[in-house]
Amino acid sequence: MSEDPKIITFACNWCSYAGADLAGTSRLQYPPTIRIVRVMCSGMVNPAWILYAFRKGADGVVIAGCHPGDCHYMVGNYYAKKRYVLLKELLDFVGFEDERLKLLWASASEGKKFAEEMAKFTEEVRKLGKQEKLAKR
């Protein structure tokens, strides 16, 4: 692919965003293809937003939240997991590459893990190529 993939990450304020912040302060290098949207909780992420991101041309979408049991709002990440599974199955059913959607549990101290997972996902999305099925042209 001539240009870098565009990946939108919905990161929860308490864990994964802090983890991304830690990756930054530790000066860990990871691809600049990730655009982070801070949300209060991964349970806030609406499947309609994910589809909107794909409509706008995102090549990949990541939902990043706290580990199960560690959610700041107790159970938000459980809802996120449930919605993620439903959306992924449905996207696969209509023939859209569901590998473009990822769910990541990252805590505030896992800066290194965040950076590594993002780098790994960037390569996976790069292999899939530019997202054309839902992107508005």
Added chain:
Amino acid sequence: MNQQVVEELKKICKDLLEKGEVDAVVAYRRKRNEPREVLTVVKSPDDVDSITLSPLSVNNPARLLYEIAGNYNRLAVVAKGCDAMAIRQLIIEGKLDREKLYIIGIACPGVVDYKKFAKAFKPSEVESVELVNGKLAVKLAGDVKEVSFEDFIFENCTYCSHPTPIEYDVLLGEAREPYEGFDDVSEFEKMSDEERWRYWENEFSLCIRCHACRSVCPLCYCTECLVDPTNLAVSPMTTAEEKAAYPRVLGRWVSASDNLVYHLVRVLHHAGRCAGCGECERACPMGLPLRKLERKLEKVVTEVFGFKPGEEIPFLSKLDILPEEG
């Protein structure tokens, strides 16, 4: 669904209305000059004769019930298997009061696909349609023609898992065999990714975003739809800034991919709630295979999450059922 069941039904309705146990009965009646049936609200015991029941009683009374329940003290409703699922789901979600309903359950053998029916028979000549011994008996201008029910049955009914209502006060009729599993979905999933995408792109390029599917669905009762930017709850006092800043995930552009987003979001809101009545498919003017998407969601909800429709706690609220992997 034959004369005997209809007579029993009329007797029950007349009893209920005469004794004042209910204020009105929501049932089916024939349209004038057409074999098709519509929903009707019968308030007086003298009008009970207009009530009918046949394989052409296709519509789901749950939506009508939800809209008029506030106007009556107690209502009786004629509900087939899928209708009872929708009513039960509305009760669980607090939209209907079980105490105020008298459900006349109909163990359903399946209903007729009117589009197929109207191609084979001239509607103005059809006097009545009955199901007798597994065959469809169509009475035309004095003559009775018997045809195979399988040729005319609504496709949705062939994979119905709840033909006997799960909630009723009295039960009439004989149900078909319930369908187990999701072979119809698995068959579709055998196609490759590209083939599936092309199939859905073709189908959704036909969608005109009339929102008929949403209008008839008993479970799409939101006053503000997430994927419809035209029906926001506004008043003359809403400022222009508010209206402009209102979050929008979908515009009004009608294209295959926008339509796909509309349908995916609509179907995702029905996870664990869909009654399987097929009203969406019946209402669609373009003949989209909307039930396929809902069936896939039913499959995920049942197989991945182990949820049974009609449980007390709604699927989207349950947190103790999570898939292991991922």
